[in-house]
Amino acid sequence: MVLASPTIRNFGETLFNRGLLTKEQISIVAKSQKKSNLLFGQVALALGFLKEDDLLKILSELYSIKIVSLEFFYINKETLMSITNDIAGQCMSIPFFVNEECVKIAIADPGNLRAIDIIHMHFPHKKIEFFVAKESEILRFLEIMKCNAENIEKDPLLLLNKIIFEAVESKASDIHFEPSENLVRVRIRVDGVLRVLKTTDLDSWMRMKSKLKLISSLNIAENRRPQSGHTRIYLAGKTIDLRISTHPSIFGENFVVRIFNLSNGINSLLELGFSSRDFLWLKWVISFPYGIFLIVGPTGSGKTTTLYSLLKEINSLSINIMTLEDPIEYQVEGIKQLDLREEGILSYADGIRSILRQDPDVMLVGEIRDEATAASAVRASLTGRLVLATLHAATPFEGIRRLLDLGLRLSDFVPSLIGIFSQRLVRRLYGDSYRERFPLTEYIYFSEELKKDLLTNGDVSKCKLDKTFQDSYQEALDNNLTDQKEIMRVFGNADI
Numbered sequence: 001m002v003l004a005s006p007t008i009r010n011f012g013e014t015l016f017n018r019g020l021l022t023k024e025q026i027s028i029v030a031k032s033q034k035k036s037n038l039l040f041g042q043v044a045l046a047l048g049f050l051k052e053d054d055l056l057k058i059l060s061e062l063y064s065i066k067i068v069s070l071e072f073f074y075i076n077k078e079t080l081m082s083i084t085n086d087i088a089g090q091c092m093s094i095p096f097f098v099n100e101e102c103v104k105i106a107i108a109d110p111g112n113l114r115a116i117d118i119i120h121m122h123f124p125h126k127k128i129e130f131f132v133a134k135e136s137e138i139l140r141f142l143e144i145m146k147c148n149a150e151n152i153e154k155d156p157l158l159l160l161n162k163i164i165f166e167a168v169e170s171k172a173s174d175i176h177f178e179p180s181e182n183l184v185r186v187r188i189r190v191d192g193v194l195r196v197l198k199t200t201d202l203d204s205w206m207r208m209k210s211k212l213k214l215i216s217s218l219n220i221a222e223n224r225r226p227q228s229g230h231t232r233i234y235l236a237g238k239t240i241d242l243r244i245s246t247h248p249s250i251f252g253e254n255f256v257v258r259i260f261n262l263s264n265g266i267n268s269l270l271e272l273g274f275s276s277r278d279f280l281w282l283k284w285v286i287s288f289p290y291g292i293f294l295i296v297g298p299t300g301s302g303k304t305t306t307l308y309s310l311l312k313e314i315n316s317l318s319i320n321i322m323t324l325e326d327p328i329e330y331q332v333e334g335i336k337q338l339d340l341r342e343e344g345i346l347s348y349a350d351g352i353r354s355i356l357r358q359d360p361d362v363m364l365v366g367e368i369r370d371e372a373t374a375a376s377a378v379r380a381s382l383t384g385r386l387v388l389a390t391l392h393a394a395t396p397f398e399g400i401r402r403l404l405d406l407g408l409r410l411s412d413f414v415p416s417l418i419g420i421f422s423q424r425l426v427r428r429l430y431g432d433s434y435r436e437r438f439p440l441t442e443y444i445y446f447s448e449e450l451k452k453d454l455l456t457n458g459d460v461s462k463c464k465l466d467k468t469f470q471d472s473y474q475e476a477l478d479n480n481l482t483d484q485k486e487i488m489r490v491f492g493n494a495d496i
Helices: 011-017 023-034 040-046 052-063 085-091 113-122 135-146 156-169 202-215 276-285 303-314 348-358 371-382 396-405 410-416 448-457 469-478 484-491
Strands: 093-098 102-107 127-132 174-179 183-190 193-201 227-235 238-249 252-261 291-296 321-325 336-339 362-368 386-391 417-430 433-445
Touching (some): 011 023, 011 040, 011 052, 085 135, 093 135, 102 113, 113 127, 156 174, 156 183, 156 202, 156 227, 193 202, 202 227, 276 303, 291 371, 291 396, 291 410, 303 417, 336 348, 371 386, 386 396, 396 433, 410 417, 410 448, 417 469, 417 484, 433 469, 469 484
Parallel strands (some): 291 417
Antiparallel strands (some): 093 102, 174 183, 174 252, 183 193, 227 238
16 A cells, blocks of 8 residues: 655644644654654654644545554454564554454554555565554554563453453443442353353453443542443544443442444345235335334344334435434434434434424334423324334333323324334344344324224224234244244243
């Protein structure tokens, strides 16, 4: 890889044109630079005139090179030691990915042609891709290299990076940090099942939990009350959203970190593993121009993923689709997405009222969690919009009862209700092991006749489901997609 030369001759002039430095500051930096062997940008950083993030962006633009964030990166010993300590220090660069064909190098100064030549000579038979990174982050890994990478498991903050990195690579949905009397157990949830990743000592955990609180803007001094927050990190080219929740326990605070990979593409309904019957039913209910369609189920059952796949099915230039979430879990081109916290919106109900002024045809509401949100979503569906939303309830019938518990009457929401869809994720059986997950479903369509009966009799128990969970798992068992042990794990012993 040959790096492009800067298009602007004078680096100081570039910083001035971007409004990052004044003429006076440029003069001070230039004088200080003559007395040192440092680069202009390094001197500006040392003097406090320039932020490292701003310097990185300028270098990326001038040299047409991508930025890599190493803050939460885990680099294994073999990769780090593929280059000598002397070369890494001399070139202010480290390898963060190596295979038989390619090497990816993080470098602090992409304009250092001598450093680039040295690295090319060190890897003569490999394709080399350079990325610009913060010098402060590269220096941290240089310290590890000086110790032959042995302290990567001993430094608590690097160990935290490794845990997050391994969880993301394993496609885990959650990380659990669980303190006991003498140690802290770390578990990750993969395909719905928790497994132990590692254990660590209490002293290391104290530094790790402080870091987690800092990055998610939680109160470090508060240990006796539950807290929740979230942060966004960039890991190996992926944008990762971390939702961090704390809860006091007898041995300290339990932490659960939910992982959302915002770089993942949105799968189609067929790619999610729905049966042909489910696929056709879902396609049919979202063809309605207005009304409200609810997806229910416990946390981690794939509700939001299914909602986004539905949006993918109907997304087109002829309709205006808007979403309201906390936070945004998938980024979709062509769809207007609002994050409650980032937009400073106090509640889902306020957000719904706000986006209605934007003339949406279709609205996605991340979660109906209170009466105001439920009432606002229903009103939106009665004004000619198609509203898709999630609701925490186990079954379609419990979804109706949940709306009633929130304070709505049947006459408030039944007239606009298209259907309620519930799903669970079960692991697919491959030989003697489980891999991946697919949905089992239960749902009901609210025909005009059913709506009339409900409004007349008010008896939810007399509603007949279009498909039951029993239908779903029996079909899966008959087709050898999974086994009874997995069905019992997800559904329990009832009706099996």
